[in-house]
Each structure stands twice: as structure tokens, then as C-alpha cells.
Amino acid sequence: MINFSDLTFIFRFLPVFVIAFYLTPTKFKTWTLLVGSLVFYGVGDIRMLPVLLGAVVVNYLFSRAIRGATKKKLLLAFIVVIDALMLVEFKILGQMVDNSLMPLGISFFVFKMISFQADTYMEKITEDPPFADVAAYFCMFPQILSGPIMRFSDYDDNDLIGKDAYKPELKTILSNIEDGLKFFVLGLFMKVMIADHLSMLWNDIGTIGYESLSTPLAWIGAVTYSMQLYYDFWGYSLMAAGIGVMIGFPFVVNFDQPYRAKSVSDFYRRWHATLGSWFKDYIYIPMGGSKVKAPRIIFNLLVVWLITGFWHGITLNFILWGLILFVIIVSEKFIVFKLLPKWLGFIVGKLHVFVLIPLTWVIFAIPKMGMMEDYFCRLFPFFGEGIAVNGSDYIKKLGLYGGFLLLGLILLIPGVYGLFEKNRKKPVVTIILFVIFWICVYSLSNSAGNPFMYLRF
Amino acid sequence: MKLLKYCPLLFATAVVSIILSCLTFALKDELYGDYAEGYDSAKMPFFSVMMKGMADGVFPWDGVADIRAIDEKFLAGRQSEETTETPTQETVTAKETEEPQPVQETEPEETDISGNDVSGNSDISGNDISGNSEEEEGYEFCEVTDDYFEDAVFIGDSRTVGLSEYVEALDTKATFYSKVSLTIYTVLDKPFLKMEGKKGKITVDEALSENQFGKVYIMLGLNEMGTGNINTFITKYSEVIARIRELQPDAIIYIQGIMHVTADKSDNDKLFNNPNINERNEALSQLANDEDIFYIDMNESVDDEDGNLITEISFDGVHLKASAYERWHQYLLQHAIVKE
Numbered sequence: 099m100i101n102f103s104d105l106t107f108i109f110r111f112l113p114v115f116v117i118a119f120y121l122t123p124t125k126f127k128t129w130t131l132l133v134g135s136l137v138f139y140g141v142g143d144i145r146m147l148p149v150l151l152g153a154v155v156v157n158y159l160f161s162r163a164i165r166g167a168t169k170k171k172l173l174l175a176f177i178v179v180i181d182a183l184m185l186v187e188f189k190i191l192g193q194m195v196d197n198s199l200m201p202l203g204i205s206f207f208v209f210k211m212i213s214f215q216a217d218t219y220m221e222k223i224t225e226d227p228p229f230a231d232v233a234a235y236f237c238m239f240p241q242i243l244s245g246p247i248m249r250f251s252d253y254d255d256n257d258l259i260g261k262d263a264y265k266p267e268l269k270t271i272l273s274n275i276e277d278g279l280k281f282f283v284l285g286l287f288m289k290v291m292i293a294d295h296l297s298m299l300w301n302d303i304g305t306i307g308y309e310s311l312s313t314p315l316a317w318i319g320a321v322t323y324s325m326q327l328y329y330d331f332w333g334y335s336l337m338a339a340g341i342g343v344m345i346g347f348p349f350v351v352n353f354d355q356p357y358r359a360k361s362v363s364d365f366y367r368r369w370h371a372t373l374g375s376w377f378k379d380y381i382y383i384p385m386g387g388s389k390v391k392a393p394r395i396i397f398n399l400l401v402v403w404l405i406t407g408f409w410h411g412i413t414l415n416f417i418l419w420g421l422i423l424f425v426i427i428v429s430e431k432f433i434v435f436k437l438l439p440k441w442l443g444f445i446v447g448k449l450h451v452f453v454l455i456p457l458t459w460v461i462f463a464i465p466k467m468g469m470m471e472d473y474f475c476r477l478f479p480f481f482g483e484g485i486a487v488n489g490s491d492y493i494k495k496l497g498l499y500g501g502f503l504l505l506g507l508i509l510l511i512p513g514v515y516g517l518f519e520k521n522r523k524k525p526v527v528t529i530i531l532f533v534i535f536w537i538c539v540y541s542l543s544n545s546a547g548n549p550f551m552y553l554r555f
Numbered sequence: 556m557k558l559l560k561y562c563p564l565l566f567a568t569a570v571v572s573i574i575l576s577c578l579t580f581a582l583k584d585e586l587y588g589d590y591a592e593g594y595d596s597a598k599m600p601f602f603s604v605m606m607k608g609m610a611d612g613v614f615p616w617d618g619v620a621d622i623r624a625i626d627e628k629f630l631a632g633r634q635s636e637e638t639t640e641t642p643t644q645e646t647v648t649a650k651e652t653e654e655p656q657p658v659q660e661t662e663p664e665e666t667d668i669s670g671n672d673v674s675g676n677s678d679i680s681g682n683d684i685s686g687n688s689e690e691e692e693g694y695e696f697c698e699v700t701d702d703y704f705e706d707a708v709f710i711g712d713s714r715t716v717g718l719s720e721y722v723e724a725l726d727t728k729a730t731f732y733s734k735v736s737l738t739i740y741t742v743l744d745k746p747f748l749k750m751e752g753k754k755g756k757i758t759v760d761e762a763l764s765e766n767q768f769g770k771v772y773i774m775l776g777l778n779e780m781g782t783g784n785i786n787t788f789i790t791k792y793s794e795v796i797a798r799i800r801e802l803q804p805d806a807i808i809y810i811q812g813i814m815h816v817t818a819d820k821s822d823n824d825k826l827f828n829n830p831n832i833n834e835r836n837e838a839l840s841q842l843a844n845d846e847d848i849f850y851i852d853m854n855e856s857v858d859d860e861d862g863n864l865i866t867e868i869s870f871d872g873v874h875l876k877a878s879a880y881e882r883w884h885q886y887l888l889q890h891a892i893v894k895e
Contacts, residue, residue, distance in 0.1 A: 109572065109600040269561050276562035283564070307876030310721065485878040486721045494720075528564050535568060543599065543606035 100142035100202075100243065102282075102337040103289045105542050111138065112341065115239075119345050120271050127259045128230040131238055131345070138239035139202065146201035150237065153184065157211045158232045161218045165226060174219045181208050181215075193412050203242040205409060209376055210236055214250050216380050223250055231260055240341040244334055246352040246372040248342075258346035266346075278344030280522050283535045285336025288509070290538045293330035294545075295502040296322050299495060300463075308464075308472040309485045315492040316476040318503075323463050324456040325506040328356070331370065357455075358512040361435070361447040362426045365455060373409075377402050392432070399431075400424055413465045422458055426450060575602035578615055586613060694845065699891040704729040706769035710759060712737045714814055714874060715774055721877040722884045730768070732759050738778045739791050743798060763802040771799055772887075774811035776835055777873070780826045789838045796842060807892050810843055812836040812852035818863035820872030827873070829863055849892055856886040 099106045115134045122130040140147050160177040164170050185208040192200030214232070217223045227235075227250075235253045257264055266274075303311065303319045311319065335352035343349050352372050359365035366374050378387075385398045407420020434446050457477070464470040475482040496503070508514060521527050559566055579602045583591040590604045590613075605615065701724045708730040709715050715733035719726045734747045746756040763771075773795075779788050792810075799808060813832045815821070821828040836852060843850035857879065859865045864872070868879035875883070 105599045105603060106597070269558055272558055272562040272565065276565050279565055279568070301871065304870040305874045305876070306721075307870060307878055310877030486881065488720050488723075488877065491720070525563070531564055532567050535564075536571070540606050540609070543603035544610045 100138055102334065102341075103286055103294075103538075103542065105539065108286075108539075116275060116344055120266075124258070124263045124265050127263065128228075128234050131259065132230055132234040135234065135237040135239040135242060139237065139242060142243075143198075143202045145198075149188075149201045149204075150207065153181070153207070153211065154233050154236050157181070157214065157236070158229055161215055161223075161232065162226070164215065164218050170219055174215055177215050178212055181211050184208060189408075189412050203244065206245045206247060207236055207242060209247050209373075210241075213247065213376060213380060217250055223254075225261075227254075227260075234259070238342075240338045244331070244338070245370075246335055246338060246350045247376050248347075248350050248372065252348055252350060255348050256346040274346060275344045277522075278340040278342070280527075280531055281336045281340030281343060281349070283340075283531045283538075284518060285333040285338075285340060286538050287534045288329040288333030288336065290333075290541055291534070292502055292506050292509070293326050293328075293333060295499065296326035296329070296506065299499040299502070300326055302495065306491065307485075308469050308476060310487050311473075311476040311484065312487050312489050312491050313476055313479050315495060316473065318492055318495065319473075320456040320460050320477065322499075322503065324459045325503070325510075327459060327462075328353075329506060329509070335370075355512045355515065357451060357510050359447075359451050360444065361430045362423060362450045362455065363430055364447075365451055366423070366427075373406075377406060381405065395431075396428055399428060403427070410462070411465075414467060415461055415465050415470060419458055419461045422461065426454060426458075572600075572602070575605060576600070578602075579605040582615060586615065586617065694849075694892050694894070696851075696890045697893055698889050699893065700888070701725070701728050703888075703891055703893075704770070707772060708732055708763075708766075708768045708770070709772045709774075710737075710742060711772075711774040711811075712778055714777070717875060717877070718880050718883060721880040725884055725887075730766075732762060736778055737775065738782075739775045739788060739795055740779065740782075742775060742795060760798070760802070763799060768803055768806050770807045770809065771803055772809045772811060773799075774813065776813040776839070777827065777832075780831055780835075785835055785838060788835060789842070792839065793842055796848065800848075806847075807894070808848045810839055810848065810850045812839060812850065812854060814875075815854050815858060815862065815864045817866050817869050817872040818859070818861065819866065821863055833862075851887075851890050853883050853886045853890075856882040 099111055101107060115130075118134065119127060119130050136147070136151075139150060157177065160173060164173045164177075167173050185204060188200050188204050192198075214223070214235070231253070235248075235250055238253075241248060254260065258266060299322050300319065303315065303322070306315075308316075332353040335350075339350045339352065350372065352370060354368040354371055356365050356369035359368055382398055382402050385401065386394060387398065388395055390398070403420040403424035404417065405420075406423075407416045407418070410416045410419070430447065430450065434450075435443050438446065460473055460477070461470060464473060476484055518527060579587065583604065587604050587608045590608045594601070594604050608614075704725055705728050707728070709718065709725075709732070711718075711733045713733075713735040715731065716735055719729075719731040719733060732748060734745075737745070737747075743760040744758050746758045746761075748757050748759065748762050750757060750762070775792075776788065783791075796808060796810070799806075813836055815829050815832055816824070816827055821830075836854075840850040840852075842848065854862070854864075857864055857868060857875065864875075868876050868882075870876055
């Protein structure tokens, strides 16, 4: 149930929650959000609920202490270290012992907590928010699993909850829900109709075995995985933001057309933007950011990208992924956009986005070094020969999945999403969304309860 | 009503959900009876029942009169376990007696093949066919070259598809009637074969009527693990064999044991695990008569010492990686029957 693209979530939890939320008197809406979120989390992973609750209480107490203290810095450092250690420890446990030991969404709620403490310290949060608000901010179910990492100031912008909340008119409620639903449906479509199908193709590619891919298929695979990841996460983010809009929060932009970027550093301002800005505000800038000498900037970037890699996972491939991005970004900053003529810099930057980024996703995708090596040998066949390669494998795969790839490529065109966003109040868009919503439900009905959607023998 | 203009999408979605639910409720006993049976209310909304039906081409506007035809078509696949008792030898042999050959001596102690006690006929299941005492002229497996497959046809699911795609030597010599997610229930009647110079697709039954082969290799059975039970499976399998025998009177028929899954897959799957596969393979081996129908088991070429598919040669635990199909090919080359 705790998956936005699960039919029981869409048709049961979500409507029940939204109705309950709006039926609750203004004063207690925060509690409805908190309790609903805890139920959501508990259904997903009841064993780890105490971990979340403990972290919430400890962080709340520390934030109060920081606000009143004279030695603020020490307290901040202390709680940040505690939060970070908790995250690291559970990540290691999850990796080394058993995946189920990692509490759901811990990477995200811990980052929210650290951001909350830092904002308190920097006095961006001036008033003393009550416990229920802080807890609801940390736990709110639209964001607890995979972000977006919303700031407390955005949480506070919701006029339906908190201290200065007002009672909305029915038409405001309905248009909130309607608008949120539109983003939700588009996100659902990206996830169910594009990402899930592309992940089947990626799985097929694994089934063949990387050492046996034809070179065209290996490249199609790189594109496939890149798009799968993009639509999976963008779709999720749209659904999460849409649910937020339904209950009065501002729309949180987590993906801003990343493939429109002019460079890799630009790409990561647009890709998972709330994570990028988290790193910028709480690590990069406190370390001096770009206002220091060149060697120090390079060092700062190294720290940021090592932590980014580690945050995604503690296997070697994620660290390698972070390091490669670090190298590309440094080269962009000090060579491509500094020394090359402008037009050449433009071309190189675009190449980075369209060629290097998909290649870095391949590294991201394959945790085993040997298999990664095999994959790159097939991408660049002059590195080595394949085994039992069927040269026409890609034609067959394109026949099966070409439509989904095409759909993904169309949505990659920057104007398409903009068109939706601008015209989403028009009847045409409403009708289209209505149709794609039911296509998704149809597809989900026929794959739900069927664990072999990805495994048809 | 004025409020509607603020939320057309919400309204339309809510109304359609309600209509669909009501419709499903009204049709749940008749048109969608088969689908409602497996419905788990904790997992999905009620109207998913209808949508599952629609995926099979059963639409609400189809009259109740058509149900029968549809039923027959899909019941085989969706058999809900009528009785999940351990199947006994009697049921298998009983249904088989009219079938290819009365291989099986119906001795009383043979009644339990589901257990581990297969001592009575364990040697049949292996590659050593000497076990069948009634056999007069025993055929021995011998090694052949790829030319052996010139007049062979391979029938199977995705695994056989893989064999055709990644063993060029076989693909160029033999014929393949294989398709992803093919099952013993659909193998003969599903039109999926494209013939050169002909429009449309034909069934395996039709293709086998038109073309004669010297050898017919079959590997089916994994997709079937989730539906029906061992009895329905073996019964259907023997029917298929009988039909192929009829269409291909001179061919050697090879029943291939179902390939294993990896240990990891086997340990974590209630249906698709090696004990279940072994149980079915054991029963499959009984369908051979060692005269013109032979049972071969390629698992020895891909198993580890514990009888599971070797982890390194599979990505998903079920399929061989492209580079591992050669093992199967080699096994086939070494386990051929040559009749003079």
C-alpha cells in the first residue's frame, strides 16, 4: 500500500486521508497529517517505526535547545553528527546484514532533520514551531519514502495547518485537490507506463548477460536505464508534490527538465533538485563554496560528490559514480567553460549531458565491478570481445519496447512538460489526463498481484 | 453543481470508479466469475476484477451467453487449485493408459511419486534408459554433430527462445516453434507461428500437420507451475505428446525435463522452486517409452552440486545468460538417439 502507484494507495488510503484531513477542524489538521503519516509508515515497516519516532523526538528537543542556547554551534554539531551517524550506521547494517534493517526513507528524513537543525541554527526558522508541526514535517507521508527534501519554510507556507491556519472554502479545497490530482496523474503515467516498462527492458538486458550484448543494444540499454531512472523518480516526485498540493502545500520542484541542461553541473541543479540544493546549502556553502581559492573549491566539490555517492549507496559503484561526476564537474568549471571558445564549450557541455550522463547511469546501475567492466566492453567493443553475441538482438528489443522508448524520448523534449503545466486547467488536458489515468489503472490491475510482471518466462 | 467546474477530473474519476465498482459487483457471479474467485480485497480495488477480465477480452457488454466459450478458453490457464493433495501415481497412469505406451507397470508400491521414494524407477528419469526392463532393443544416447538437428523442431517457452537466439549452430539447422510464456495448455492451439510467404499466424498443430520432422524436442512446464496442479499438467502434457505422435508418426520425441532455477530463486519462491520442478520432471520422465519417446534432462549441464541452476550463469534466476546456452547445446549433442 505504501507505494504511490499502488491501487490500494490511490483508491483507498489517499481518498480516505484527504477527506479526513479536510473534515478535521483547522486546529487539529496537523495531527491528522501526522497520524495519517505514521499509519502510512507503520503499514510499510512497523518494526522501524520506533526508529523514526525516536529520531523525531530527539531532533525536536535539540532544535528547541539550539534556539535557546548560547553555545549553539556545539549543539548543532552534536545533533548533526548524531543524525549522520544514525544514517551511516543503518546504511551499513542494510548493506552488510540485511536490507530490511534499513528503515524506509531514512536517507530522506535524516536529511530533512539536518536541514531543520541548520535552519534553526541560522535563524531561518524564527518562531518556535510546536511539536506536532515539526513531527508532521519530518514524517509527512507524501515525502517520507523518497523525498522531495522539502524545507521547513515550504511546510510553513501551508495556510491550512499550523498557527495561522484558516478554514478554506469548499471551492478552494476542490481546486487544491484537482490541481494536485493532475500532477499526480502525470507522475503516475510516467512511473507506470514508461518507467515500469523500460525496467522490463533493462531486466531483459540483464537476462541476456552483459557480456553477450550487441553494441547497439548496449547503448540502447544505457538510454533505457537513464530514462527508466528519470521517469521513475520524476514520476514519483510529481506524485509526491501533487499529494502535497492536494493538502495545501506549495508545489515542490524536484526535477526541472534536467536533460535540457548545458552542462553536468547544470544537470544536477535540475535533477533531484531538492537534494542538490541541500548539498549546496548545508555542505558546499558552509565549506566556503566557490568563494575560495581554486584548490579549495576542488576539495569542496570532492567532499560534496563523495558524500552524494555514499548517500545513494555504500557499494563501490556509487562512490565511483560520485567521483566521476566530480571529475567531470571540475573539468567543466576549470577547463570547458573557462578555456575553450564559447561555441565549443557549448558543444562539449551538451555532449556531457547526452553521452556522459547516460554512461554514468550505467555505473550507477551495476553494483558488481566485473559486470560493469563487461558492460563497458560491449559499449566500446574495441576493449574486448563479447561471448555468444546475437548481433540482431536490438532489433527484437526495439520491436518489443520501441514504443515505450519513444514515449520517453518525446517527454524528454523540454516543451512538452511546460505545455502541460501551462495548460493544465484547460479541458483538453483534463480529458487527456482522465484517459491516461484509466490506462494506468488498467495496466496496474493486470500487473498487481502478479509478481512476474517482470518475469514472463 | 456549480462546484463541479473546480474539479472536473476529480469528479469524473470518482464517478467512473463508482460505476465500475457497481458494474463489477453486478457481473461478479456471471461474466467475471473466474476472476472474482482469486480476488484479494486487501491487494486491489474491486473493479480490478473487471480489468483483469478485460485483458483477456471479456468485456462487460459481452452477453452472458458467451461465457461458456470464454470459460473453456481460459479455464485451463486459470484453474484454481481444486484439490491440492499430493498427486498420486494412479491418477497419472490412469489417465495415461490410453496414451502413447503403457510404460508404467501399475504395481501398488509405485503409487507415490511425489515423495522421495522413486527407487522403483529412478533410473528411468536419468539418462540411462536401461532401467525399463520390458525394453527389448534398448537405444543408447550417443554423440552427434549439428547435422543431426537438420530435421529437428524445438518447441518451448522463453528458454527455448533463448536457445535459438544464442546458439547459432542450432538456429541455422533446426526449426524453432518457441514463444515467450508458451505453456503446455496453449502450445498447440495458440496461433503464433509466422510461415514464409503466408499471411497471418498459424498454430503449432497446423505447422506440425504441414511439415514433417525427424525429431521433436519439447521443453515446457515452468510457466505452468503457477496454475493448475501436477495432475492437470501431466494430463495435458500427455495429450500434447499423443497429438504430436499422431501428426509426426516417424519422429523421435524428446521430452526435456524442466530446467532448474537458481538456489536463491528456489529458496524464495513458493511456486517456482526446484523441489516442484523435480516433482514434475519425475512425472514427465514417466511419459517416455524409450522407443520413440525419450526423456532427457539437461539440468546436469547447468546445475551446481546441490542440484540448483548455477548462480553465475543466470541473471534472473530463471533464464540462462546468453553465454550459457552453449552448455545446453553440448548436452543435446551428447544425448541423441540414432535409429538405423
